[in-house]
Amino acid sequence: MNNPHLYNSAHGLQQKDVEQVLSDYLDKMNWKPGSRIMDIGCGPGYITSKMLMPRLPQDFETLLAVDLSHDMIQYAKNTYIHPKLNFMQLDIETENINNDLCSPGFDKIFSFFCLHFVVDQRRAFNNISRLLRPGGEVLVLLVTTCSLFDVYSLQSKKSKWSQYLKDVQKYTSPFHTLSDAKEEFKRITKDANLSLLKCELKPNRHNYPSFAILQDSLQAINPFISNVPDELHDEFMKDVISEAEKIEKEGKNNNGKYSFSYEILVAHLRKS
Numbered sequence: 001m002n003n004p005h006l007y008n009s010a011h012g013l014q015q016k017d018v019e020q021v022l023s024d025y026l027d028k029m030n031w032k033p034g035s036r037i038m039d040i041g042c043g044p045g046y047i048t049s050k051m052l053m054p055r056l057p058q059d060f061e062t063l064l065a066v067d068l069s070h071d072m073i074q075y076a077k078n079t080y081i082h083p084k085l086n087f088m089q090l091d092i093e094t095e096n097i098n099n100d101l102c103s104p105g106f107d108k109i110f111s112f113f114c115l116h117f118v119v120d121q122r123r124a125f126n127n128i129s130r131l132l133r134p135g136g137e138v139l140v141l142l143v144t145t146c147s148l149f150d151v152y153s154l155q156s157k158k159s160k161w162s163q164y165l166k167d168v169q170k171y172t173s174p175f176h177t178l179s180d181a182k183e184e185f186k187r188i189t190k191d192a193n194l195s196l197l198k199c200e201l202k203p204n205r206h207n208y209p210s211f212a213i214l215q216d217s218l219q220a221i222n223p224f225i226s227n228v229p230d231e232l233h234d235e236f237m238k239d240v241i242s243e244a245e246k247i248e249k250e251g252k253n254n255n256g257k258y259s260f261s262y263e264i265l266v267a268h269l270r271k272s
């Protein structure tokens with residue numbers, strides 16, 4: 001999950017879902033001139049600069065994109081250059097959120113395909129709430145359930161792979177095993193002083209045109225691959241796909257295409 005080149009070449013699923021969410025929600029947000037905007041978990045920065053930024057009202061003041069990964073931020077800084085766009089390394093789960101960011105704060109915070117990697121959801125949403133100005137809005141897209149999380153758990157029990165997946169819980173969505181992910185999300189965000197304007201759970205399926213593209217896409221988001229020696233990467237990823245197919249059963253459709261099911265939570269919130 002630290003390889004910006006691979007992620008940028010294999011993020012069709014993320015592009016498709018972010019496109020849909022932006023077209024569903026951007027015009028429901030309350031826009032004022034001079035908005036300060038943040039994107040949390042921006043990865044290599046493509047979605048921030050090529051999909052989010054062009055769709056914003058162009059009188060915004062600044063767009064700050066942040067990510068935990070140093071490699072992702074370096075790549076984004078070197079690749080996507082614009083006078084109103086900045087990139088910065090930040091862990092949204094931090095215990096000490098930078099006061100210089102909280103004041104003056106942000107009018108809009110976006111986060112796509114990131115917050116399911118956060119173990120302490122309460123701390124992350126408290127930080128998001130602190131980063132927002134009063135009346136500020138949040139648009140979040142996170143993964144609730146996905147067979148990959150079960151695959152990681154299975155692999156962590158296999159003697160060949162267990163040494164590489166020691167922190168498997170950290171990379172499993174905290175919503176994956178919950179019977180009511182929406183209720184838990186409502187509780188967490190309410191306690192962070194955020195009012196839920198809309199929250200949807202969307203079951204989804206993505207078709208990959210070839211095995212190679214499926215493998216690249218799953219490798220690009222695999223949190224453990226950097227622990228695995230290079231010479232075992234191929235075998236490791238083939239095992240991921242084979243276990244995912246067993247779980248999904250109908251994963252391979254009649255056209256020889258590969259498909260993959262998952263569920264996302266999309267939420268629009270406002271700071272009270």
Ligand SMILES: C[S@@+](CC[C@H](N)C(=O)[O-])C[C@H]1O[C@@H](n2cnc3c(N)ncnc32)[C@H](O)[C@@H]1O
Pocket residue numbers: 001011014015018040041042043044047066067068069072090091092093111112113114117118221
């Ligand atoms: C799957 S990528 C999503 C990138 C981009 N938003 C997109 O939709 O294509 C997830 C990103 O979240 C980042 N991330 C994970 N945990 C984070 C945290 N605690 N704080 C900030 N970023 C985090 C990862 O480093 C990774 O770059």
